[in-house]
Amino acid sequence: MPLLKPEMSAEVAAALAEGRPVVALESTIITHGMPYPANLETAIAVEDTIRANGAVPATIAVIGGKLHAGLDRDTLAALAADKSAVKASGRDLAAVMTRGGTAGTTVSATMRIAELAGIPVFATGGVGGVHRGAEESFDISADLTELGRTGTAVVCAGVKSILDIPKTLEFLETQRVPVIAYGTDAFPAFFTRDSGEKADHRLDSAEEIARAIVSHHALGSGTGLLIANPIPEEAALDPAFINATIADALAEAEERGVTRKDVTPFLLARINELSEGRSLKANIALVMNNAAFAAKIAVAIRALAPSVLASGR
Amino acid sequence: MPLLKPEMSAEVAAALAEGRPVVALESTIITHGMPYPANLETAIAVEDTIRANGAVPATIAVIGGKLHAGLDRDTLAALAADKSAVKASGRDLAAVMTRGGTAGTTVSATMRIAELAGIPVFATGGVGGVHRGAEESFDISADLTELGRTGTAVVCAGVKSILDIPKTLEFLETQRVPVIAYGTDAFPAFFTRDSGEKADHRLDSAEEIARAIVSHHALGSGTGLLIANPIPEEAALDPAFINATIADALAEAEERGVTRKDVTPFLLARINELSEGRSLKANIALVMNNAAFAAKIAVAIRALAPSVLASGR
Amino acid sequence: MPLLKPEMSAEVAAALAEGRPVVALESTIITHGMPYPANLETAIAVEDTIRANGAVPATIAVIGGKLHAGLDRDTLAALAADKSAVKASGRDLAAVMTRGGTAGTTVSATMRIAELAGIPVFATGGVGGVHRGAEESFDISADLTELGRTGTAVVCAGVKSILDIPKTLEFLETQRVPVIAYGTDAFPAFFTRDSGEKADHRLDSAEEIARAIVSHHALGSGTGLLIANPIPEEAALDPAFINATIADALAEAEERGVTRKDVTPFLLARINELSEGRSLKANIALVMNNAAFAAKIAVAIRALAPSVLASGR
Numbered sequence: 036m037p038l039l040k041p042e043m044s045a046e047v048a049a050a051l052a053e054g055r056p057v058v059a060l061e062s063t064i065i066t067h068g069m070p071y072p073a074n075l076e077t078a079i080a081v082e083d084t085i086r087a088n089g090a091v092p093a094t095i096a097v098i099g100g101k102l103h104a105g106l107d108r109d110t111l112a113a114l115a116a117d118k119s120a121v122k123a124s125g126r127d128l129a130a131v132m133t134r135g136g137t138a139g140t141t142v143s144a145t146m147r148i149a150e151l152a153g154i155p156v157f158a159t160g161g162v163g164g165v166h167r168g169a170e171e172s173f174d175i176s177a178d179l180t181e182l183g184r185t186g187t188a189v190v191c192a193g194v195k196s197i198l199d200i201p202k203t204l205e206f207l208e209t210q211r212v213p214v215i216a217y218g219t220d221a222f223p224a225f226f227t228r229d230s231g232e233k234a235d236h237r238l239d240s241a242e243e244i245a246r247a248i249v250s251h252h253a254l255g256s257g258t259g260l261l262i263a264n265p266i267p268e269e270a271a272l273d274p275a276f277i278n279a280t281i282a283d284a285l286a287e288a289e290e291r292g293v294t295r296k297d298v299t300p301f302l303l304a305r306i307n308e309l310s311e312g313r314s315l316k317a318n319i320a321l322v323m324n325n326a327a328f329a330a331k332i333a334v335a336i337r338a339l340a341p342s343v344l345a346s347g348r
Numbered sequence: 349m350p351l352l353k354p355e356m357s358a359e360v361a362a363a364l365a366e367g368r369p370v371v372a373l374e375s376t377i378i379t380h381g382m383p384y385p386a387n388l389e390t391a392i393a394v395e396d397t398i399r400a401n402g403a404v405p406a407t408i409a410v411i412g413g414k415l416h417a418g419l420d421r422d423t424l425a426a427l428a429a430d431k432s433a434v435k436a437s438g439r440d441l442a443a444v445m446t447r448g449g450t451a452g453t454t455v456s457a458t459m460r461i462a463e464l465a466g467i468p469v470f471a472t473g474g475v476g477g478v479h480r481g482a483e484e485s486f487d488i489s490a491d492l493t494e495l496g497r498t499g500t501a502v503v504c505a506g507v508k509s510i511l512d513i514p515k516t517l518e519f520l521e522t523q524r525v526p527v528i529a530y531g532t533d534a535f536p537a538f539f540t541r542d543s544g545e546k547a548d549h550r551l552d553s554a555e556e557i558a559r560a561i562v563s564h565h566a567l568g569s570g571t572g573l574l575i576a577n578p579i580p581e582e583a584a585l586d587p588a589f590i591n592a593t594i595a596d597a598l599a600e601a602e603e604r605g606v607t608r609k610d611v612t613p614f615l616l617a618r619i620n621e622l623s624e625g626r627s628l629k630a631n632i633a634l635v636m637n638n639a640a641f642a643a644k645i646a647v648a649i650r651a652l653a654p655s656v657l658a659s660g661r
Numbered sequence: 662m663p664l665l666k667p668e669m670s671a672e673v674a675a676a677l678a679e680g681r682p683v684v685a686l687e688s689t690i691i692t693h694g695m696p697y698p699a700n701l702e703t704a705i706a707v708e709d710t711i712r713a714n715g716a717v718p719a720t721i722a723v724i725g726g727k728l729h730a731g732l733d734r735d736t737l738a739a740l741a742a743d744k745s746a747v748k749a750s751g752r753d754l755a756a757v758m759t760r761g762g763t764a765g766t767t768v769s770a771t772m773r774i775a776e777l778a779g780i781p782v783f784a785t786g787g788v789g790g791v792h793r794g795a796e797e798s799f800d801i802s803a804d805l806t807e808l809g810r811t812g813t814a815v816v817c818a819g820v821k822s823i824l825d826i827p828k829t830l831e832f833l834e835t836q837r838v839p840v841i842a843y844g845t846d847a848f849p850a851f852f853t854r855d856s857g858e859k860a861d862h863r864l865d866s867a868e869e870i871a872r873a874i875v876s877h878h879a880l881g882s883g884t885g886l887l888i889a890n891p892i893p894e895e896a897a898l899d900p901a902f903i904n905a906t907i908a909d910a911l912a913e914a915e916e917r918g919v920t921r922k923d924v925t926p927f928l929l930a931r932i933n934e935l936s937e938g939r940s941l942k943a944n945i946a947l948v949m950n951n952a953a954f955a956a957k958i959a960v961a962i963r964a965l966a967p968s969v970l971a972s973g974r
């Protein structure tokens with residue numbers, strides 16, 4: 036069966052046709068991550084950061100049942116204001132398409148659509164992971180298994196410590212996904228630069244990471260890569276503060292009987308309240324940072340690919 | 349290496365060659381699910397239901413070391429009477445073929461052979477799942493991972509509540525498998541219409557489900573779909589009765605020291621005894637219901653595919 | 662993206678070009694499994710055993726950032742003496758290549774490179790598995806998931822009982838990997854011939870196993886096969902002795918607070934000390950035994966393939 040080609044903005048279609056660097060972006064941060072109009076302002080700022088670093092942004096979403104890679108300004112504005120938009124992971128896409136619905140795409144859905152569009156680099160805030168208590172609940176994000184099946188390089192600031200980070204790293208190992216930290220030996224924890232866990236590999240430039248991505252694909256394992264880019268020092272939250280806040284929010288969730296799919300949104304909302312908005316500010320800073328770095332990687336891949344491939348034959 | 353083409357009955361070969369709708373059927377229900385001759389009578393009735401709904405049945409099995417998709421009446425009768433037939437999951441097929449053996453095929457083996465034959469829709473009773481206690485035993489059916497790797501749409505009545513249904517649904521999410529319920533918001537529990545868990549998506553016609561299947565394949569995730577079709581109201585067992593019976597059977601298994609691979613057959617046999625045959629009757633009713641609905645989906649896919657695909661290009 | 666072709670020794674390149682049987686070998690046993698020069702002597706003896714049984718050995722490693730399948734004598738000697746060599750699993754390869762590093766390859770990395778080279782049979786000592794305590798730690802070797810994704814037949818002496826063997830077998834079932842024991846009903850436990858668990862299938866000749874491998878690939882499941890070849894009777898350790906030794910070493914690890922990635926190397930070193938070198942001797946004997954048997958399987962595959970494939974069309 037022939038695969039779908041997503042609808043593309045003129046900017047993205049031209050870049051892909053001409054072999055210029057493109058960076059995919061997810062859209063649940065727009066539809067479910069921030070209030071209007073902060074969501075639209077951030078989305079535009081993130082896209083502009085990618086352009087400023089030499090690549091073309093391809094914001095990915097489902098609009099009226101169609102897959103899109105690259106949204107023109109009017110479509111982006113409409114999505115940011117659309118209260119009917121749902122949140123779709125990769126396995127939700129077919130049902131949303133069947134209903135003709137509009138959806139923000141999670142990491143797994145964005146990876147899938149980026150692959151269909153032919154975009155190998157994707158910037159986001161953080162990826163889903165193994166939930167605390169997953170040894171009993173079996174609650175493990177499909178983002179991790181999509182990384183085990185789809186060859187996209189995902190640039191993120193690590194994994195939020197509301198998740199179980201050691202188990203998430205073990206699961207990524209079992210899924211055969213390379214985890215490469217940029218400029219640090221530590222695996223970062225979204226709001227902070229150090230989760231207390233080590234990253235498997237450290238590389239210190241976009242050019243080296245581009246070479247690792249190209250080499251990895253030439254190995255044929257079929258997995259993506261997780262590129263962990265720590266939040267900028269000046270934007271990072273104090274680890275003691277954020278860990279205490281997360282502990283408080285977890286205790287509160289337990290007390291109030293919040294369970295299953297309600298836990299993560301509850302924790303994120305409480306953390307934002309308890310931090311008086313500092314967590315949202317940190318979130319925006321790290322997304323901007325990831326977008327800029329992903330653009331540099333996409334540029335480096337385009338520069339490198341012919342010689343790397345030649346050496347590999 | 350070239351892939352195997354299963355031996356086909358004349359009826360199945362003609363239907364596939366002419367692009368007419370075909371529905372795959374598993375055969376452990378014949379070799380291990382029911383006594384002779386009830387197994388043969390049911391198998392014939394299920395096939396006839398598929399024909400009555402406009403599709404061609406392809407009962408799948410291993411006969412004398414060869415894969416078959418579509419059994420003529422004599423072969424079906426011989427399989428139903430063959431006490432030497434083993435039960436083969438997907439990973440058992442090569443060893444059974446090497447020994448020249450005959451086997452009923454589980455969900456995972458049937459999906460694999462249906463894929464080799466080019467049959468995208470498969471009707472069964474229920475699929476395997478995550479076993480109760482799997483957090484300690486790691487006992488998780490390969491049916492779920494085959495759904496994560498093979499693009500067949502499996503029409504079933506959900507998952508038996510002798511399994512751990514919440515963990516099964518979490519595992520299917522991690523495996524990236526769409527779970528779509530037909531005409532209900534609830535995920536069904538085989539003998540009953542509502543497991544207490546919600547299905548991720550509800551669609552209300554065979555035509556919509558056909559569109560979701562075709563759209564899903566065009567996304568290239570490589571997974572199958574689980575189409576949950578609840579047991580007909582009039583055939584459903586009383587939830588209080590069946591849950592108490594399952595609890596009794598579980599307690600008995602524990603008491604008698606039944607462990608590991610012996611637990612499921614023990615539970616099913618006990619449930620049938622304790623229900624005085626009502627569970628077998630319900631089982632037949634739901635398989636007939638799934639066969640009829642799978643035929644309607646297969647018909648709808650053939651009708652839809654050209655236009656859906658056209659819109660996706 | 663085109664896949665990499667590993668650098669090949671003249672011997673391996675010629676054998677593959679002429680369709681003669683080849684057996685892949687891993688190299689962490691050289692870089693991390695034994696002291697110099699015992700590691701080099703063993704590597705040469707293993708290669709010679711494969712040649713004596715009619716096949717060509719392809720020792721796999723990463724040398725100066727390049728993938729190799731087949732090392733000439735000088736390169737093998739240099740690798741055996743190279744104290745800078747790291748240990749690379751499949752997901753580490755790209756980072757090691759990017760750094761221009763040298764690495765011994767684990768089972769998962771060796772499978773990946775063997776696949777790129779076109780070598781379907783691989784001999785090793787034992788494969789990684791599910792670690793004891795994995796229900797809490799989620800520590801599960803990528804060897805098992807590589808077996809679930811890459812079509813290599815891995816000939817090994819089972820799984821060391823420092824791992825959780827029942828969970829490892831359940832995980833392999835969920836990964837859809839056939840487990841076939843040679844000449845025994847029991848699944849072997851590396852140092853001993855019987856883990857107490859049954860193997861799913863028993864086949865009694867290299868020729869039958871070759872037929873199972875070829876049939877399995879023709880099913881298109883995409884998984885490898887685990888061929889469990891028990892340690893020769895005369896080399897096996899006494900089960901009571903080795904199990905007590907492992908229990909002692911586990912208790913000692915707990916006492917000293919050895920955790921996570923340090924546990925396995927600690928246990929193996931302690932077991933060797935406590936066994937006064939008998940475990941190393943057993944290890945060499947079983948690797949030689951596996952190399953010889955893998956060569957026989959590779960020879961049998963070359964002999965069988967045309968007729969088996971013909972029957973499968």
Ligand SMILES: [Mn+2]
Pocket residue numbers: 174175176521
């Ligand atoms: Mn979840």
Ligand SMILES: [Mn+2]
Pocket residue numbers: 487488489834
């Ligand atoms: Mn099982």
Ligand SMILES: [Mn+2]
Pocket residue numbers: 208800801802
């Ligand atoms: Mn591990």
